[in-house]
Amino acid sequence: MTLKVTWQQALALRMRRHLLDPVGTLAVPGVVRRLCGVQAQVASSAELAVRVRRRGSRKGEVARALSDGRLIKTWAMRGTLHLLTPEDGGAFLSLIAGGRSWEGPGWQRYFGVTTKSMDHLREVVREALDGTVLSREELVAAVTARKELGHLGEGLRSSWGTLLKPLAWQGDLCFGPSRDGRATFMRPEAASSRWAGVPDSEEAAPAAILAYFGAYGPTTAEAFLTWLGFGKRRLRAWFDELSDRFVEIEVDGERALILAEDVDELAAVKATRAVRLLPGFDQYVLGPGTADAHVIPAARRRAVSKQSGWIAPVVVAGGMVSGTWELDGEQVRIAWFEEAGRPPRKALKEEVGRLALILDRDVREEITLA
Numbered sequence: 328m329t330l331k332v333t334w335q336q337a338l339a340l341r342m343r344r345h346l347l348d349p350v351g352t353l354a355v356p357g358v359v360r361r362l363c364g365v366q367a368q369v370a371s372s373a374e375l376a377v378r379v380r381r382r383g384s385r386k387g388e389v390a391r392a393l394s395d396g397r398l399i400k401t402w403a404m405r406g407t408l409h410l411l412t413p414e415d416g417g418a419f420l421s422l423i424a425g426g427r428s429w430e431g432p433g434w435q436r437y438f439g440v441t442t443k444s445m446d447h448l449r450e451v452v453r454e455a456l457d458g459t460v461l462s463r464e465e466l467v468a469a470v471t472a473r474k475e476l477g478h479l480g481e482g483l484r485s486s487w488g489t490l491l492k493p494l495a496w497q498g499d500l501c502f503g504p505s506r507d508g509r510a511t512f513m514r515p516e517a518a519s520s521r522w523a524g525v526p527d528s529e530e531a532a533p534a535a536i537l538a539y540f541g542a543y544g545p546t547t548a549e550a551f552l553t554w555l556g557f558g559k560r561r562l563r564a565w566f567d568e569l570s571d572r573f574v575e576i577e578v579d580g581e582r583a584l585i586l587a588e589d590v591d592e593l594a595a596v597k598a599t600r601a602v603r604l605l606p607g608f609d610q611y612v613l614g615p616g617t618a619d620a621h622v623i624p625a626a627r628r629r630a631v632s633k634q635s636g637w638i639a640p641v642v643v644a645g646g647m648v649s650g651t652w653e654l655d656g657e658q659v660r661i662a663w664f665e666e667a668g669r670p671p672r673k674a675l676k677e678e679v680g681r682l683a684l685i686l687d688r689d690v691r692e693e694i695t696l697a
Contacts (some may be wrong), residue, residue, distance in 0.1 A: 330576040330590060334621050335598040337545050337578050338646025340589070344542050345611055346380035347643070348601035353381070355496045360412045362418065362610040363538050367400055368408040371443040372640075375606035378685050386687065394504065401501035402492045405556035408455030408502075413519035415538065417498060419555070421531035424496035426557030429654070438482050438490060445493065448476060452491075453499050460513045486632065498525035532565040537572060537586065543614045545576055545583035545593065553616045599646055602674035603658070604682055608638045612648065624647045627664055630697070644671060659690050662697035670694050 342348040346358060357375045359365050367373035370389075378384040389410065392398040397411065403409035403419055411419065428434060430442050440448075448470065455461060455469035463484065471480040482490045491512075494500050501518050503511035515522045525531075539551050550565050552559050566573075573584045576593075585593060603613055615622050617632040623641075630651055631639050642650035642661060649667035653660050659679045663670040672694065680690040 328595060332545075332576060332578055332593060333598075334579050335645065336593060336596050338584075339596045339599040340379050340545075340642075341543065341611075342599045342601060342603075342646050343592075343596070346601045347603050347611070351380055352383050352571045354472060355388050356397045357474060358414050359410050360415055360538075363535075363542055363614070364403055364409040364416065365610060366404075366407055366608045366613055367410045368607060372608045373410055373605040375685070379603065379605060380683075384685065386629070391414075396521055399501045399513070399515055399518050399522070402488060402495040404554060406489075406492055411665075413515065414523050415523040415534070417523055417525040418531040418534040418538075420496045421525045422526050422535050422555055423557045424525065425528045425560060426555055429493040438510065439478055440490075444476070447473075448479065448490070448498055449475065449494055452494055456500055456512060456514050457516075458517070460506075460511050460517075462506055462509055462511050466512055495613070496525075508689045528561070532561070533569060536565060536569060539575070539614075540584065540586050543612075544589060545578055545585040546615065547583055550615055550619070553618075554614055572690075573634070577631050584606070595605060600674075602645075602671055602678050603643045604652055604678050605641050605643055607640045609641065611643060612638065612641060621648075624664065624666070626666075630664075631661075642675070644674075654686075654690065657688075657690050660690055661694045663694055665696045670696075 346353065346361060346363065351358070351362060358380050365373050365376050377389055383464065392570055393400060398410050399413050399416060400410055401416070401666065403411060403416070403423065429445055434440060450471055451470050452466065455466060462470065467480055467483045470483060471477045471680050479490060491500065491600040498515055500512045501515045501516065503513035505511065536551060537642070539554065540546065543550070548562060552562055572587055574590050576583055576585055576588050612622060612631060617623055617628055617638070627648065631641055631648060633639060640652045640653060641648045642652055642663065644667065650661055650663040659682065661675060675692055675694060679690060683690045
């Protein structure tokens with residue numbers, strides 16, 4: 328018989344898995360591993376995403392984990408900058424690289440490259456970073472010193488890093504320690520002695536898929552692909568090969584997959600009443616995608632997913648995004664979605680108090696209806 332549950336139950340399970348109800352005790356790398364990475368182009372948001380999931384935390388702990396090689400920072404899912412664990416991150420990179428997006432004719436025409444010249448760029452960058460850490464300009468100088476690659480200088484200088492992303496996905500480079508506020512690059516094996524490399528996609532797929540469903544299930548293969556951003560060539564075959572690890576269920580009448588090992592917990596879970604303030608670019612909304620109306624009401628997507636790819640800080644109540652917030656001086660300005668019902672003022676006050684402890688500053692809430 329097919330298990331039938333509600334989205335309230337499904338999101339309650341996800342809140343548990345995201346260390347949000349209850350807040351967890353995992354160390355920093357454990358949090359990053361649990362979430363399958365943490366988006367990190369805004370460093371303060373990435374650190375807050377980790378800290379709100381830990382009962383006890385300290386300022387700068389993400390930077391220390393990077394410095395110690397317990398985390399690496401690199402371009403990953405959807406081409407965006409992420410924190411990953413060096414032991415597990417290569418599995419996600421492998422599937423992204425498997426999409427071979429840089430071999431598309433449009434991509435190659437835009438950058439004036441061929442598959443052969445991209446392979447050559449890869450060789451030159453690996454050689455340039457061997458045993459050293461280089462700034463972007465230093466790396467560009469090393470590449471453009473090769474006459475046949477001189478025309479790539481402008482593209483390589485772009486802060487978007489599009490020409491370098493395929494190299495990151497193949498494990499040839501990652502970000503090093505910031506130098507005078509500017510990015511540096513190094514080899515992943517130099518960044519962390521724990522670096523396990525980028526495995527073959529056939530080895531990587533089970534690890535990546537099962538990790539994602541452990542964090543975001545019940546969900547679908549399509550949601551996994553949207554989150555990953557690339558690499559769909561063997562998606563259906565991989566899921567077929569893992570069929571014994573999944574159970575198909577109904578969530579308010581919709582078909583979804585969950586790991587077989589999680590079925591009993593899902594069946595027993597009660598709806599959550601937890602209220603959490605999550606930072607911008609949080610994995611709770613990025614993992615399923617901002618188009619998932621079960622997490623973000625469809626009419627409120629633009630309030631969360633803004634222009635230029637900006638993802639607003641959100642208020643999550645009962646597993647649903649029920650508002651947004653921003654820090655303005657000593658005010659935490661909460662815009663509560665009117666259709667979410669009466670604002671839970673006591674719970675919001677308590678959560679702002681927790682945020683104050685994390686930020687080590689006096690703040691107070693200001694709640695308005697949006």
